[in-house]
Amino acid sequence: xxxxxxxxxxxxxxxxxxxxxxxxxxxxxxxxxxxxxxxxxxxxxxxxxxxxxxxxxxxxxxxxxxxxxxxxxxxxxxxxxxxxxxxxxxxxxxxxxxxxxxxxxxxxxxxxxxxxxxxxxxxxxxxxxxxxxxxxxxxxxxxxxxxxxxxxxxxxxxxxxx
Numbered sequence: 001x002x003x004x005x006x007x008x009x010x011x012x013x014x015x016x017x018x019x020x021x022x023x024x025x026x027x028x029x030x031x032x033x034x035x036x037x038x039x040x041x042x043x044x045x046x047x048x049x050x051x052x053x054x055x056x057x058x059x060x061x062x063x064x065x066x067x068x069x070x071x072x073x074x075x076x077x078x079x080x081x082x083x084x085x086x087x088x089x090x091x092x093x094x095x096x097x098x099x100x101x102x103x104x105x106x107x108x109x110x111x112x113x114x115x116x117x118x119x120x121x122x123x124x125x126x127x128x129x130x131x132x133x134x135x136x137x138x139x140x141x142x143x144x145x146x147x148x149x150x151x152x153x154x155x156x157x158x159x160x161x162x
Contacts (some may be wrong), residue, residue, distance in 0.1 A: 002104055002148035003057075007071070007141060019068035021137065023105075023149065024058035059157040061105075061113055063134035070138045086138045097122035103136040105149040108156050 005023040070084055083091065093100055098119040107114040115136035117129040131139075140147050 001151045002106075003151055003154055005105075005147045005149050007075075007137070007147070017065065018062045019065055020060045020062055021068065021071065021134075022058055022060050023137075023147065025154075057154055057158055059154070061133055061137075063137075067134035067138050071141050074138070074141045086135065086142050089135075089139055090143060093117075093119055098127070100139065100143045100145050101126075102146040102148055103131070103140040105133050105136075105147075105153055107150070108153045113153070 004026040006026045070086055098121050101120050102118045105113050105115050113133040115131045115133040117131050119127045
């Protein structure tokens with residue numbers, strides 16, 4: 001089962017080749033709040049406080065500077081003079097009659113995340129396209145589509161953080 005996530009924060013330090021974004025769990029409408037009680041202060045670092053006392057899981061993903069800057073520009077509403085790579089991919093999906101429905105972080109192997117773009121074609125067929133998580137998240141933020149993380153990935157990340 002895939003868990004709905006949102007971008008919690010983005011940390012950009014231009015002197016580094018890599019940047020960090022953090023995803024956190026989101027409750028669906030009508031979903032009962034989950035109570036996750038950390039055993040100690042270290043375990044609490046992987047949890048965030050949400051609305052109505054909800055405590056959800058969160059985790060960082062390391063991404064490249066260009067992807068981090070693209071996400072930050074989108075969040076800030078800063079226009080760009082020419083289409084960036086993520087704009088290009090969004091334009092290609094649209095030109096081919098597709099609609100980006102969501103992105104999913106679907107696997108974790110040797111500390112490397114894997115993702116897919118979930119696209120609906122004009123004929124109603126759903127297509128899953130492999131992607132780097134940083135590109136998928138940047139495209140998802142640009143298209144204002146849901147970001148999901150498979151439960152087994154989220155469980156692995158929370159275990160690694162403990």
